[in-house]
Amino acid sequence: MSLPEPLEKLVALFEKFPGIGEKSARRMAFFVLHQSQTYAQELAAALVDLRSRLAPCSACGNMTDTDPCSLCRDSMRDRKTLCVVETAEDLISIEQAGIYFGLYFVLGGRVSPLDGEELSVERLDALLSRVKSLSAEEVIVATNPRVEGDLTYYSVLDALKDFEGKITRLSYGLPVGGSIGFADRVTLHAALESRREASKNGNPQKGR
Ligand SMILES: [Zn+2]
The missing domain is CATH 3.40.1360.10 (Dna Topoisomerase Vi A Subunit; Chain: A, domain 2)
Incomplete structure (x- = not known):
């Protein structure tokens, strides 16, 4: 069954979002459909504002x-x-x-x-x-x-x-709260490479 055209169009647009598949896109479109008219207008205006008011900083690119x-x-x-x-x-x-x-x-x-x-x-x-x-x-x-x-x-x-x-x-290393047993080879290698030298008073120093 095909969706009504306005719904179909919004689903297609949401599907372009990173990590959003067809089902999630449909959920998002139905969510908008069930909100107030004001919400839909604010959403539309926010999208237009985002593109028209933001530009990269000429000094840093932010x-x-x-x-x-x-x-x-x-x-x-x-x-x-x-x-x-x-x-x-x-x-x-x-x-x-x-x-x-x-x-x-x-x-x-x-x-x-x-x-x-x-x-x-x-x-x-x-x-x-x-x-x-x-x-x-x-x-x-x-x-x-x-x-x-x-x-x-x-x-x-x-x-x-x-x-x-x-x-x-x-420097790279093991994620805080992670475990050596679960770390992949590349992470372990990077953690080993970016190791720091322990100083005698217990404070870590730059190793390399
Ligand atoms: Zn800047």
């Missing part, structure tokens, strides 16, 4: 409704440290963890030969200019712990080959 974004404008942040991430979503995850107080740079992509993805030359040039204009002292490359993240990391390293400051990469 999605923002002001340019430069609030992070780039914040004078309390450490402007000598730049954290390079693949996407604006990664930026938000790090920011919400409340553990980092420097600035960011969003690559807006990654290197993945299998998917035919490369970092754009313009974006890598923009990274280099950003590093120079800030006179950054450290660039933290926070690419994802997988093959594409490794390739992206090397691409960033290459783009910053003339940078004289420190370049670091997030």
